[in-house]
Amino acid sequence: MTQQGNRCLLCGSALARDTEPRVCQECEKRHQIVFELDPLAGHEDIIPGKLYAGRVKRVHDIGYFIALNPGVVGLLRKRDARGEHAPGEEVVVKVARVRGDRVDLLPWESDGDYTLVPLRKHIPLWKIGRISVNELGSAVRIRGIVAKVQRTSGPTVFTVYDETGAIECTAFASGERAYPGIDRSDVVEVRGEVVFRLDRLQVEVRHMEKLYGAEQRAVREEIDREIDRKAEPLRPEPLVRDPVLEALYPGMLELAKQLRRAVLTGVPVFIRHHADADGFIAGVAIERALLPLMRTSSPDREAEWHLFKRLPSRAPFYEMEDVVRDLQYSLEDAERFGTPMPLVLVVDNGSTAEDLPAMRKLRVYGARIMVVDHHYPGEVRDGRALVDEVAEIHVNPYLAGGDYSLTAGCLGVEIARMVNPEAGERMSHLPGIACVADRVKGETPERYIRIAEERGYTRERMEVIAECIDYEAFHLRFMDGRGVIEDLLGLGRLDRQAELIEIIWEEARRAREVQLRAALENLRRAELANGLLLCTIDLEKYTHRFSYPPAGKTTGMVHDAVASERGGERTVTIGYGPDFAVLRATEDVGRRYRMNLNTLVAELAEELPGAGVTGGGHEVAGSIKFVEGYRRQVLERLAEKLARLEA
Amino acid sequence: MTQQGNRCLLCGSALARDTEPRVCQECEKRHQIVFELDPLAGHEDIIPGKLYAGRVKRVHDIGYFIALNPGVVGLLRKRDARGEHAPGEEVVVKVARVRGDRVDLLPWESDGDYTLVPLRKHIPLWKIGRISVNELGSAVRIRGIVAKVQRTSGPTVFTVYDETGAIECTAFASGERAYPGIDRSDVVEVRGEVVFRLDRLQVEVRHMEKLYGAEQRAVREEIDREIDRKAEPLRPEPLVRDPVLEALYPGMLELAKQLRRAVLTGVPVFIRHHADADGFIAGVAIERALLPLMRTSSPDREAEWHLFKRLPSRAPFYEMEDVVRDLQYSLEDAERFGTPMPLVLVVDNGSTAEDLPAMRKLRVYGARIMVVDHHYPGEVRDGRALVDEVAEIHVNPYLAGGDYSLTAGCLGVEIARMVNPEAGERMSHLPGIACVADRVKGETPERYIRIAEERGYTRERMEVIAECIDYEAFHLRFMDGRGVIEDLLGLGRLDRQAELIEIIWEEARRAREVQLRAALENLRRAELANGLLLCTIDLEKYTHRFSYPPAGKTTGMVHDAVASERGGERTVTIGYGPDFAVLRATEDVGRRYRMNLNTLVAELAEELPGAGVTGGGHEVAGSIKFVEGYRRQVLERLAEKLARLEA
């Protein structure tokens, strides 16, 4: 129907090339032909002497103004008219004359049957990206994929994209959803006029149809191929050489590609990350890589605000509270604005069994889930872990024989560099900070740290930055800290970084010293027979509650302070509150004493069935939860177990 | 003024029917008449040879372009002009000729006095609902009621409705509120041009006036009558026969009507409901009935988002925190967007003295308040309860001799079916779930449950759904859970319901088992001399705080588990925290031992004046609050009192 040819519209017989309208002389004779003007036709398309269908628009003293389409109105003088016409009445008229914008009409002298022949004006096919203000008021024809369908208080708005760009196509249907048969991800052909409305170019739809079969396939494939090509990430050399990183490389590349594809096709991206320095670094790095892409290449030109979110998770996993909130907003956006369900990227979280329920729930609603994490994902079989049930892509060093020391910040920056090499260039110092923040040891972390040092960050400065981010994160709670975190990380104005660090560091240091002093003063130390020093501190009683630093970090600080007195060896520190305990031990306690926190937790849970013991972490660091009434028992048992360890 | 007649505008003498402009020959002779063109007049309305008032719009080499109204501009050639004119100057001109859009002007040859005669173009009266894109650019006249007045950064926007629909009428007044004399709920006549702006049809006001007296009354009555007719709810047969339901029927019908009226007249509807399964069911049922109506019949075509809210109340009553928030938003909407104060529907809450302060406060601000509840409303006199002071409609089984067993979910669904029978059809299984959730017994609940069973829900499935909603509600906190709750209830996609239930149920069950195990393990049991088994559990010590299920539900679970060991008899369970206790007893304790929690609370409050004892509930279930320092005394006294009960 949208194809142009030189055949008679009625009988299909061949026509001379220029015949307009395309009806052969035979047919013209045989039928009483009345033309229906294309809604996009102009005065120049009207052929005097022919009959046209019209609709009375206004009645005036002088005569009837009759619309042949929304843009072409002619005058049928009262003295010429056959009888009276009412506004809205449909009539057949003969075009007498066309002079400029003026169309003189005559009545159709007959009342007999006629054959209505719709004329389709030939409109050139446009690539969406080429439509500019120069085309304002012009008719265009486009073919593309529907990215989103939004019912507004006025028209239904179809956002259509092809491989060159996207445009909103507005269709009116008096209070109804227009073109109910056309939905997101359909391939369509739109004919319409370029208009400027609200604050952007749109196509006002005159005709839209869904394409099928070969035609549909061809359009979709062309767009897909081109978008795939555009989505292809760069393959930068990783910042450091590391076999685990190498093994993870293809998955990271695929993740980068899926992120780029999401941007190009208008799919929202949500980043949910752990609320510590490593998590912020990973999340912010990917954010900074994606945003410039969104600004230039999303079908939604305000994608940065509509289709992107990065949020810290307060718990050390993607918890129910988070997903409830994420779903609430995604479903509202879907219902209200026609936005697709998001691609959710869980960062520095997401690998453990605790993340699973939230991710499962997202999955029910069609969100795609990807994970970049360096926490232990439970048993790995054939390179797959528990959460691979729902995670489409799962990047985790444990899946490739690595461990915690390849932090999320490292992975995030490497992925960011694939997503957007330009943005990636400014980030090479971030993995080093992440490694320092997470206190990981090893060759690869050291290499990352060295890169940061080469970029002018001393190890001490990195520690300061990491602590500043922890301090900010503590106060940000559910906010993303956009702006401030970037500045702290040196991704913004560098003068501001220096000033900010100075101010925040002063506060953070003062706050931690207050906590540390109170804690150390009240620390109980017990030399165990096996040579271990067991330090315990009642955090509820001897630290300020709801103040920075929180329990886990405070315990870590106390532990570091005590352990350093013993050369960083044979020290275990337990900070406890009413229903939890945080445990830190020096590395040798794991290595030589074979302490394993996870084993301890399992034993306690079994031995004290009423205590509701849960928890875990690394071998020598983690936390335990229990019901308040069993605190004494849990702690006593724990101490006994530690006393029984042998080097 | 808006009436047309055939009388001279100056002297009132009769005129021939067609005389235009309507000035008699006598007057034309007597006065030097200068016409003022109607702002809506076009070129076709200008009569050559007459004098018109105009304003110099542009000065050009060729002459002065003079606007006779915003749309009609004529040319006074310099060679014809008498002297110079400055832009903005007001002048009197004579129309020499009108050819198409071209108006040739001549100067007025005199400087004398003249009589300015404003011409009002006759414009047909339109019903608002009939104005469509076909009228773009046309002049219309409408009469209706002002639904809302909004000052924007540009024009003042008056939303005007009649019985057929609503439209925004925009009026400009350079930085001021236009037509300050016209306000919400006034009856007005608007003359203006149909334009397409932002993304919708509007009337650009050329003239608006408030109607008075008989005219006003006639318009208002016609609209009112028609809206009343449209607001009339259906009178569906209730899903079950029940005398209490029958007695409540008229009030429910009136409530349904008021909800429909609110939608039709652009009044916001807020639903505030209890955050448990019964409350969610009641709230969601009414929401689902209202939304389709809003989409088609509200003066605000995005009413669903602007004029509707459903929110759970975390407390088991409409509390101060809630009303503070609701007022904040309502008052801002009123000030910023001219939105009327809402109709607030309190559901599964609202009947008790605790609800009163919040509702009173709303009332001060003109919000209308209606209540659908099944909690004991205090003493009922002449079918009226305490909160009827502020509740315009109060539906509660206790007001009709019924009790708690006719749950809010049942009432809500029955009302939803009156509001919107079509939406109501899919909800007949909901009351059953509500009855199971609230564990109510009796014939009517059983009938509702049977309906759900007929629709394929086993009793077990209903329990599961109820628990899933409790679990969601716990995590939703202040969010409404739109989307997910509907899916859980089987009002959305059924495949999604199944998947969701599976995921959430697994989590909910695991969570409750953790709580239950810890609680049971630490339960203290005391066989009292009177045959009662008194179980007590320190919830703070022996359950996980801030975890699902919360205190009340945990106590209930423990109680059910213990009571079932004794055939559901002679069991009292008290779960307590630092400053509260939850009490559950088997039914026979109320019946045979005549235990009444409310009496116990009253006694404790009297005996321990410093303990700040408050609380209450049903006879055999409820909660007690006290100050932490008296916990031991309160619990001991309570145990003593229970021990003294006699069967």
Next chain:
Amino acid sequence: MTQQGNRCLLCGSALARDTEPRVCQECEKRHQIVFELDPLAGHEDIIPGKLYAGRVKRVHDIGYFIALNPGVVGLLRKRDARGEHAPGEEVVVKVARVRGDRVDLLPWESDGDYTLVPLRKHIPLWKIGRISVNELGSAVRIRGIVAKVQRTSGPTVFTVYDETGAIECTAFASGERAYPGIDRSDVVEVRGEVVFRLDRLQVEVRHMEKLYGAEQRAVREEIDREIDRKAEPLRPEPLVRDPVLEALYPGMLELAKQLRRAVLTGVPVFIRHHADADGFIAGVAIERALLPLMRTSSPDREAEWHLFKRLPSRAPFYEMEDVVRDLQYSLEDAERFGTPMPLVLVVDNGSTAEDLPAMRKLRVYGARIMVVDHHYPGEVRDGRALVDEVAEIHVNPYLAGGDYSLTAGCLGVEIARMVNPEAGERMSHLPGIACVADRVKGETPERYIRIAEERGYTRERMEVIAECIDYEAFHLRFMDGRGVIEDLLGLGRLDRQAELIEIIWEEARRAREVQLRAALENLRRAELANGLLLCTIDLEKYTHRFSYPPAGKTTGMVHDAVASERGGERTVTIGYGPDFAVLRATEDVGRRYRMNLNTLVAELAEELPGAGVTGGGHEVAGSIKFVEGYRRQVLERLAEKLARLEA
């Protein structure tokens, strides 16, 4: 370039005054001249017979439609054309004839070189405030300062203001930020067409340039001078005569001026105030003075919603949580809407060391900070205190030899009267309420109270209002309470004030009585040897937690009740929780016993290093924080110290 003269555009030689286009005959002969039409030129500006540069817009059977600028299109008939032209092709044409809107073109008969002469249409310079709907479609030229630059999904929007007003100027640059060289606070000249878009008048930019040097200076100075003049506050007589107030007067005046300037130049104003009655009064008074100004004089006509915020701070200082939130929103507004960083006014807070970190952080981001407070600002040297490091203006009675008794509410109202005398008139009763609320004594407070009494408020009524605000503030949490607070203060409808007070007062009184009864019942009283009565109450144990009134207020109530039994003398009350204590003493304890809370805190901190003791306040009122484990020790030591005081 924007200057008009009568010189040849090419050689500069003098021309006859009317020569158009401005090229001398010599040049016309010497060069083959092709004109480039100004984008704002109309048909009337085209001179037949001249050559113009154009661009093929559409190709039609009849010929080529060629645009000479976006608004002027002529027809080059195919029969006249030399060869074929493609859409978009740039061509040189000769204008044959201009008849009305119709421009007939002929081809340029040569292919040789030519000189392109851009024609700049003379457009009159407009003051922004004079542009109205009458100018719709007209070309205007304006000069002003850029207030804000916003990238939208369509054009880049430059808000430009001069001394008469502001207007949005929209510039298109296909996906890019238009005029990247022009930024906020630049002086520009804009030439464009007045259009109506979204819902307001805008200038569609045809040409915009940054002004430099003398021109720039002249424009800026004129605007600055005029805005300065407009920003000049009134100099009302203070409501009461007081030497401290007199000394503070110039600073307050400057503050009022800076607030007015911020409004006039589109700088957001954030008010952060203490969440008690005094703080609310001060904040609301200034808000009520600013808002009317914003409605009429801000470059953003919805400034009230976009550029203003008033928020209570829950802590008694501007804390980290607050600034984190304020920064998050300010930075987002800056990035998303181009809004400048705000002027932050900290009220009834802001003077102490605890406020400093938050304010420092704001400062890094360029926010201006001003403080109105009456809390002790630490040591004052040369009239300057610690926070003057960051506070641009700091109004505090202590800086002028005054004290706490000149409350923030008094200062706020006096400033509000300078900002907006009209709004100020209705506020003269507010300082009295603030004085009563803060229980300050002295001549000046008494005078303020007398003014309120003259306006019909009894002292008792003022106490009631103060308590109602405290009650509201407790429930408002992070909300501003706009609407309700004004009504309580009698700034809204007075009937509503009465109703509201009745409802809230009933609730507040009931709540405080519950707390008070429980507290008094459990109060421990110890007669010390030195004649002091020491009352202590465990607030956690003997009051309802999370209920109104909170700890500090409850302690105060208890103290007042007990002290009144002893004639308001020799009484000290300590209300304590797990990790804090609130202390109140009768005035004579400070005067005669020389008790100073700040000294006590310092001693405790030193004597109990592990206890983390911090806190302070006035001499006889304030709070102490400590770690929970040291509560007993802290309280015992405190009691000992009190026992050792001697009269």
